[in-house]
Amino acid sequence: MLRMSTLLLRTLRDDPADAEVASHRLLVRAGYVRRVAAGIYSWLPLGYRTYRKIENIIREEMDYAGFQEVHFPSLLPREPYEETNRWSEYGPDLFRLKDRRGSDYLLGPTHEEMFTLMVKGEFSSYKDLPLSIYQIQTKFRDEPRPRSGIIRGREFVMKDSYSFDIDDAGLEASYQRHREAYIKTFNRLGLKFNIVSAMSGAMGGSKSEEFLAPCPTGEDTYVLCEKCGFAANVEAMVTKVAPYVGEVAPTFEVFDSPNTPTIDSLVELVNAKFGGSITAADTLKNVLLMADGAAIAILVPGDREVDLKRVAANLPGVQDLRLFEDEDFAKYPALVKGYMGPQDAQALGVKVYADPRITLGSHWITGANQKDKHSRFVTHGRDFSVTAFVEAAEVKAGDLCPQCETPVVIDRAIEIGHIFQLGRKYAQALGLTVLDHNGKAQVVTMGSYGIGVSRAVAAIAEQTYDEIGLNWPPEIAPADVHLVAAGKDDAIFDYATKLALELETAGLTVLFDDRREASAGVKFKDAELIGVPYIVIVGKSLAEGRIEFRVRSVGSKVEFGIESAVSEILNAIR
RNA sequence: CGGGGCGUAGCGUAGUGGCUAGCGCGCCUGCUUUGGGAGCAGGAGACCGGGAGUUCGAAUCUCCCCGCCCCGACCA
Structure with a gap:
C-alpha cells in the first residue's frame, strides 16, 4: 500500500517552465520524475513503480522468448571500443573519462562489444548457437541536444539484445523471434505502434525495422499507407514513377533570365516570357552538395526540396554530406549559384545524381550555367546524363505507396524499438568465431535489438494522457x-x-x-x-x-x- | 555547432538605475471550513546563475563565463 500521507510526492499546480511536451509536463507535475541536469532525470516513487512495471513486462517477454538476461557494467575500458574503432567513430556523443592512473574509460552508449566478447570468451562451437542474450541497462550518450524530457535523455535505460548465429538463415530466424517478442511486448504495454522498414545506416547491417509509436510530439517522421499498411521511414521510402511517355522536346535553348536565382522567380519569368502556365514542378532544381570533399549535384523537381537525410541514406559509402556553402562556390568558380544546370556537368567535373522523378526522356527548365541565363527543353538522356538515380527529394503526403500506389500520409512517432541484422561487423572486428561441422572456424553473424525502456514510459504517457492528467493502462499504472x-x-x-x-x-x-x-x-x-x-x-x-x-x-x-x-x-x- | 529565448524562494512569476526584492501555489502555526486545487490571521524560506566592470547606488547597464529551453544540424 502506498499511503499518500507519507509518500515522497508533491504534485505541482503549474506546468514546469522547461517542459514542452505532454509526457514531460505531466510526469513532472504528477511527481513521477524530477530533472537533475539536461537530459538526466530522477525517478520518484510513483514514477519508479511505473518504470519498473514496464521493465518487468519487457523482461517477462524476453524470458518467455527464451532470451537470457545478463548484466554488463556501464563503466567500460577503452580497449574493446578501440578494436571496433568506435572509440573514435562514436565521436563526441561518447562520455569519456579517465581513472586516477590516466587510463581511458567510457560510459557505455550501447554494448555490442561486451556481448560479443562475452560470447567469444565462453563459446566456441556451432553447437552452442543460436544464442540470444539481453540486458536492461542504463546507457549514456552525450547527445548534442537532449530534448522532450524523458523521451531523449543523455542517460536512459535500454533493453538491448544480441543474437548469435552460425549463418544467415539462423540470423533471420533469430530476427523473427525478436520481432514477434517485440510485438507481444508492445501490445502488453498498451502502445499503438507501426513497424517500419528502416535503413541500418552507419551500424553496418542490412535488414532493419523500427517500432514507432505514433504521437504528434514524436521526433521521427514516417510514411504510412492507410490502405495496405505499408510503413517506412522517410529515408527508406521508395519513389514510384512511371516511365516518361511525353513527346520528345525540341532542341534545348538558352534564354535570358536576369535576376532569377530562385525557382519562384524562374516560374514567373518563364510564364511572362513564353506565355505558358508552367509550375515549379516543370523546373529542375540543382542542389550542390559536398560529399566527402567532392562536389556533387542533386537533381530534383523544382517543387521539392532535397532531403539530405534521404540522400545520405541512399548514397552508399559517403561519410560526410553537407550543403554547398559560399566558400565552396569560391573554390568552384565555374559553378554559378542560382543558375546551375546538369548539361555541363562532365565539363565542370561534378557528378550528378537524379531523383527518380527526373525520368529518362523528360525535359526541364533549368539553369544554363551562366549568370542570368536559363535553358528550356533540357532533356534527360539527350542533353545530360547522370551518374545514378538516388532517392533525394523530400517525401510529401500524397506521394504514392510503393506497394499499392495509394497516396500515403506522413505521421510523427516516437521510436520505441529497433531491430536489425548486424551481420558480422563486430564478430569480425573482435574475432568471434566458432567451429562448424567440419571443424573450420566461421565468423558468427549477429543481430541487435533495442527497446527504450525509460522512453516507453514517456511514449505510453504521450499516447494516453488527456486534458486533466496522466491516464495509464492498468498494467502500467503505479497502483491498481x-x-x-x-x-x-x-x-x-x-x-x-x-x-x-x-x-x-x-x-x-x-x-x-x-x-x-x-x-x-x-x-x-x-x-x-x-x-x-x-x-x-x-x-x-x-x-x-x-x-x-x-x-x-x-x-x-x-x-x-x-x-x-x-x-x-x-x-x-x- | 548555427539561429532564437530564458535564468529572481521547492514550483510558477512581477520587478528596465534608488528605501527592507513583490505576488500566487506549495511549506509551518492557530482558528474556521470540509465532494472539485477552501477562508482568515501569523510565519519560515532568495549569495536575484557566476565573475569582472560602469556608477554615489546594480536583480536592473556593459563584457566574459556557466546553466536551461525551443528550432535546425546530429542521433537509438
Whole structure:
C-alpha cells in the first residue's frame, strides 16, 4: 500500500517552465520524475513503480522468448571500443573519462562489444548457437541536444539484445523471434505502434525495422499507407514513377533570365516570357552538395526540396554530406549559384545524381550555367546524363505507396524499438568465431535489438494522457486502484483504511489518499493527475452505506454498497 | 555547432538605475471550513546563475563565463 500521507510526492499546480511536451509536463507535475541536469532525470516513487512495471513486462517477454538476461557494467575500458574503432567513430556523443592512473574509460552508449566478447570468451562451437542474450541497462550518450524530457535523455535505460548465429538463415530466424517478442511486448504495454522498414545506416547491417509509436510530439517522421499498411521511414521510402511517355522536346535553348536565382522567380519569368502556365514542378532544381570533399549535384523537381537525410541514406559509402556553402562556390568558380544546370556537368567535373522523378526522356527548365541565363527543353538522356538515380527529394503526403500506389500520409512517432541484422561487423572486428561441422572456424553473424525502456514510459504517457492528467493502462499504472478518503469524519478514514487493507489482501496495490489535511477537491485533482485507472472514493455516501467507483479513462462513476464493495471492485477491474 | 529565448524562494512569476526584492501555489502555526486545487490571521524560506566592470547606488547597464529551453544540424 502506498499511503499518500507519507509518500515522497508533491504534485505541482503549474506546468514546469522547461517542459514542452505532454509526457514531460505531466510526469513532472504528477511527481513521477524530477530533472537533475539536461537530459538526466530522477525517478520518484510513483514514477519508479511505473518504470519498473514496464521493465518487468519487457523482461517477462524476453524470458518467455527464451532470451537470457545478463548484466554488463556501464563503466567500460577503452580497449574493446578501440578494436571496433568506435572509440573514435562514436565521436563526441561518447562520455569519456579517465581513472586516477590516466587510463581511458567510457560510459557505455550501447554494448555490442561486451556481448560479443562475452560470447567469444565462453563459446566456441556451432553447437552452442543460436544464442540470444539481453540486458536492461542504463546507457549514456552525450547527445548534442537532449530534448522532450524523458523521451531523449543523455542517460536512459535500454533493453538491448544480441543474437548469435552460425549463418544467415539462423540470423533471420533469430530476427523473427525478436520481432514477434517485440510485438507481444508492445501490445502488453498498451502502445499503438507501426513497424517500419528502416535503413541500418552507419551500424553496418542490412535488414532493419523500427517500432514507432505514433504521437504528434514524436521526433521521427514516417510514411504510412492507410490502405495496405505499408510503413517506412522517410529515408527508406521508395519513389514510384512511371516511365516518361511525353513527346520528345525540341532542341534545348538558352534564354535570358536576369535576376532569377530562385525557382519562384524562374516560374514567373518563364510564364511572362513564353506565355505558358508552367509550375515549379516543370523546373529542375540543382542542389550542390559536398560529399566527402567532392562536389556533387542533386537533381530534383523544382517543387521539392532535397532531403539530405534521404540522400545520405541512399548514397552508399559517403561519410560526410553537407550543403554547398559560399566558400565552396569560391573554390568552384565555374559553378554559378542560382543558375546551375546538369548539361555541363562532365565539363565542370561534378557528378550528378537524379531523383527518380527526373525520368529518362523528360525535359526541364533549368539553369544554363551562366549568370542570368536559363535553358528550356533540357532533356534527360539527350542533353545530360547522370551518374545514378538516388532517392533525394523530400517525401510529401500524397506521394504514392510503393506497394499499392495509394497516396500515403506522413505521421510523427516516437521510436520505441529497433531491430536489425548486424551481420558480422563486430564478430569480425573482435574475432568471434566458432567451429562448424567440419571443424573450420566461421565468423558468427549477429543481430541487435533495442527497446527504450525509460522512453516507453514517456511514449505510453504521450499516447494516453488527456486534458486533466496522466491516464495509464492498468498494467502500467503505479497502483491498481487509487482510494480517496474524501471527508473528515473518522468513520470515513476508518472505513477507507479497512477497505484499503481488504483490497491489498485481495491482491491489489492501493494508492491510498489518507491525507487528513487535504480537501476533497485537492484529492480528486491529484487522483486525476496521477492517472491510476480506477479511483475509489469513500466519502459522503458512506453514511448511506455506499462508496463510489470511477474509471479514470472514461470518467464513469458508479456506487457500490459497502457490504459487497471488495468483490464489486474486483469485478469491475477484471 | 548555427539561429532564437530564458535564468529572481521547492514550483510558477512581477520587478528596465534608488528605501527592507513583490505576488500566487506549495511549506509551518492557530482558528474556521470540509465532494472539485477552501477562508482568515501569523510565519519560515532568495549569495536575484557566476565573475569582472560602469556608477554615489546594480536583480536592473556593459563584457566574459556557466546553466536551461525551443528550432535546425546530429542521433537509438
